Amino acid sequence: MPKLLVKPNGTHGRVTHVTPESAGWTYVGFDLHRMKPGEIVAAETGSREVCLVFLTGKGSATADGESFGVLGERMSVFEGQPHALYVPSNSNWSVTAETELELAVCSAPGGGDHKPKAIPPGTHPQIVRGKGSNVRHVTNIMPEDDGSAHSLLVVEVITPEGHTSSYPPHKHDRDDLPNESLLEETYYHRLNPPQGFAFQRVYTDDRSLDEAMAVEDGDVTLVPRGYHPCATCHGYDLYYLNVMAGPKRVWKFHNAEEHAWLLAR
Template identity: 70%
Template sequence: MSKLLVKAKDGGGRVAHVTPQSAGWGYVGFDLHRLTPGETVAESSGSREVCLVFVSGKGRVHAGGQDLGVLGERMSPFEGKPWSVYVPQDTEWSVEAGTDLELAVCSAPGLGGGLPVRVIAPKDLHEELRGKGTNTRYVTNILPEGEPADSLLVVEVITPGGHTSSYPPHKHDQDNLPAESYLEETYYHRLNPPQGFAFQRVYTDDRSLDETMAVEDGDVVMVPKGYHPCAACHGYDLWYLNVMAGPKRTWKFHNATEHEWLLKA
């Protein structure tokens, strides 16, 4: 199995866990919690900022001494936009599940920005249709660079069955602004129906890194560098949640030169 692929554990609780230490990088962290009604996850953000994303289900959120109420709406990531909560560094937070709940905890270094806790509601999110033909996909920016945060960028994407995504292949592994930014990235994958699979390739120009993975429902793929396109198989829609962070909070990418013609076709 590829060293870039993290398989979610069976059962409940924290079923996926990626840290800078486990990934061998410096910025991105990702946890996935599966809770049943009445179960609670509670943590402190410490030196990191956090974005809580309700992948599916509902729960009561407390953060920074505030009761934010019961959040969550969709019961599947393929049904509408998510509820999310931004939690700054050095802040206690907790979520008590009101239904079966899948909660993503996205994290990156806090930079002392002094930002407040805030709820990010579905009505505040814009869904963007990107690409054309069999490269069409649907992008929802949860925490884009135009919204306040210290390091985090968070986005979710639905790729219909038979379509490609993160394509033509692009990368963001050079701290070379304004041409390209260095951003580590995780992909948390879900499939509909869940017994399906998709493919993701992570590779560099010199092929010193070249991994192609069959991703199943619940898998996490780590992208430390290189290009990282995805392909959804016929009959199975692919949803994924991206978490990105690096030394500068901006998404500037470089397309694979040999495939740029696709943007003009």
């Protein structure tokens, strides 16, 4: 099993590169580009589909020869909602940075008759999930009910200081619909202020997988299976971008039975 904590490689260019091969799984890929004004990132999707998330900064984007103009407006992932661009399989795309730009490239197997599509802020409203010290703020970018992709699910979450998230612990590692879906998942973490840290545990019922990680600004964690709760520390807010994909584009999770009582509080 590959290590579940992926550290960024440098501060410029493609600093994170997760593929199904490097992760030891089947579906999810994740790249993170940190670009200077005027720099260009371009690729062909091949058999995969991608969601380009303009995390911070602005860039002009094209997909399959169609211009989508300048996307992006926030300068911090903790301020407002993102711009994104969906690009289907057997397509090409390019992004030219207009400012310093942090661009996430989320990928999964493609298929179907989908078209390139801009996803502006406000497409899906931010929602509050949880109660008390389990409150977090969720913005769906590509949820399961939007019908705009073959397998990609993309969402971002902000967890305030001292709170838990992806909690009570839940998992989605069995292809057993309607009870549970099989979805691989990556977490791209950011901290505010950036010198902070948070914690994430990935574990299974039988503890054949049980890894606890201190996550820092820019880290990616891999969730091949099992439960995967996070916890923030006093003074530091946590942001994460989730990418999920599996054999079916459905998010059905199973709560850890010993912790399910927390849902009634």
